Amino acid sequence: xxxVGNARPRPVTTIGLLIVMLGSVTMVMSxxxxxxxxxxxNVHARMTIEALYTEDSVQSWSQTQFKGASxxxxxxxGMEAKAHCDxxxxxxxxxxxxxTYPVSRNKADxxxxxxxxxxxVRYKYALDFADELVDASGNPKNITTGRNCRFDLNKGRPKCxxxxxxxxxxxxxxxxxxxxxxxxxxxxxxxxxxxxPPGLGLDxxxxxxxxxxxxxxxxxxxxxxxxxxxxxxxxxxSEKLATGCYxxxxxxxxxxxxxxxxxxxxxxxDTENTRRxxxxxxxxxxxxxxxxxxxxxxxxxxxDFKRDLSNKYGEIRAAGMVRALKLDKP
Numbered sequence: 001x002x003x004v005g006n007a008r009p010r011p012v013t014t015i016g017l018l019i020v021m022l023g024s025v026t027m028v029m030s031x032x033x034x035x036x037x038x039x040x041x042n043v044h045a046r047m048t049i050e051a052l053y054t055e056d057s058v059q060s061w062s063q064t065q066f067k068g069a070s071x072x073x074x075x076x077x078g079m080e081a082k083a084h085c086d087x088x089x090x091x092x093x094x095x096x097x098x099x100t101y102p103v104s105r106n107k108a109d110x111x112x113x114x115x116x117x118x119x120x121v122r123y124k125y126a127l128d129f130a131d132e133l134v135d136a137s138g139n140p141k142n143i144t145t146g147r148n149c150r151f152d153l154n155k156g157r158p159k160c161x162x163x164x165x166x167x168x169x170x171x172x173x174x175x176x177x178x179x180x181x182x183x184x185x186x187x188x189x190x191x192x193x194x195x196x197p198p199g200l201g202l203d204x205x206x207x208x209x210x211x212x213x214x215x216x217x218x219x220x221x222x223x224x225x226x227x228x229x230x231x232x233x234x235x236x237x238s239e240k241l242a243t244g245c246y247x248x249x250x251x252x253x254x255x256x257x258x259x260x261x262x263x264x265x266x267x268x269x270d271t272e273n274t275r276r277x278x279x280x281x282x283x284x285x286x287x288x289x290x291x292x293x294x295x296x297x298x299x300x301x302x303x304d305f306k307r308d309l310s311n312k313y314g315e316i317r318a319a320g321m322v323r324a325l326k327l328d329k330p
Contacts, residue, residue: 043270044070047174047291048167051298052326059328061145065160069167070174072151079248080118081111081255083168085176086246088112089261092239095192102259106229108242111250113225113232115172120215122169123301127216127308129165130321132158138320140330159324170301173210174294178269179243182206183293184286187279194261198240201281204293205300208235213304225251244268 045067052058058066077083090108091101135141142158149160151167177183185199192198209232215222222228244263247255261267269277269290277287309318323330 042067042071043291044074044171044174047294048170048298051295052302054299055303056322056326058326061328062159062163062326065149065163066167068149069151069164070171071167072164073168073171076152077168081246081248081250082114082118083172083175084246084248085112085115085172085179085243086248086263087250087255088115088180088241088243089245089267090240090242091194091197091261095198095240096194101194103245105239106233109233109236110225110229112236112241112243113228114251115176116209116212116215116232117222117225117228119169119172119210120212120219122165122172123212123305124216124219126162126165126169126305127312129155129158129161130309131313133162133324134317134320136317138316138318140320140324143324143330145328162321162325166305169212170298173212173297173301176206176210176243177204177290177293177297179263179267181240181242181267182237183289184269184276185279185281185289187275188281194259195266197242197261197267199279199281199286200238200241201289202237204296206237206297209237210297210301211235212301213308216308242267 048066048070049058049063052066073080073083081087088108088111089101090103090105093100132142133140144157144159149163150156151160151164153164155161181197181199182202183200183204185201186192186196190196215231222231242261244267245255245257245260246263247257249255257263265275267276268274269287271277272285272287274287277285277290279286281289306318306322309321312318313321320330
């Protein structure tokens, strides 16, 4: 979970990467570079468990699995911008010293759409994999504890499969709040420019932008990235919504951050000590605003997931699925 400044986790070698094309999963082997940055340390884990605990008591072993899944993209999807909502950076000319920004609004929307789509596909797989958690009467089955899950993008035990997909998707959503200007504020003591981009100061959840349940229900109409980009653009709350540039990959293209708002130096709130994190507005630090927004959003996502389980499988089986996910011995 850490890509702040020069503190980069060691590279990982051969790993399984999931290639998702809406309706299918293909496993391939790839070599990844340094992981992309996200909320540092165990912040993803804390956010995820805090969100779940708002409505449900998740038991100890199950907590450990949700924590691990929420951190997994920093291990093996570090250079995939879509897993961290990177490179959706954009500035209007009035916020960039009157100059045209190197990235168009449409290209920024495309990068953001890849992240939204990533989280949506993860959510859909979690819904589909949940069928294996219970029998026809809603009784949990094949639920074993003791040995921790392996979050390596290969199918394993049913409970691990569902938790992995949820955790990876939620990681991207949490990173959206850490890496964007959605909930934060610009430093009032400096002029607004690419090193101090405008903050939107918005409350979470981002109801339309991150309505993952809606995207899943409408995936049949979102069959190419142009459609995803247009849909996401219509749902973002402001023309000035942006994340930061990080030199990882968008749709296979390595990003050049020259002249752009940089993740590491300008916008990220991955730790409490970044420049952007320390900015205070009305007694709240930007870090706190991003953290609280992430928790609020994941709380909404968990509620939507439980509702969608019920809609897909019926109330009795869905209740068993939720027990299987949150209890160590359901």
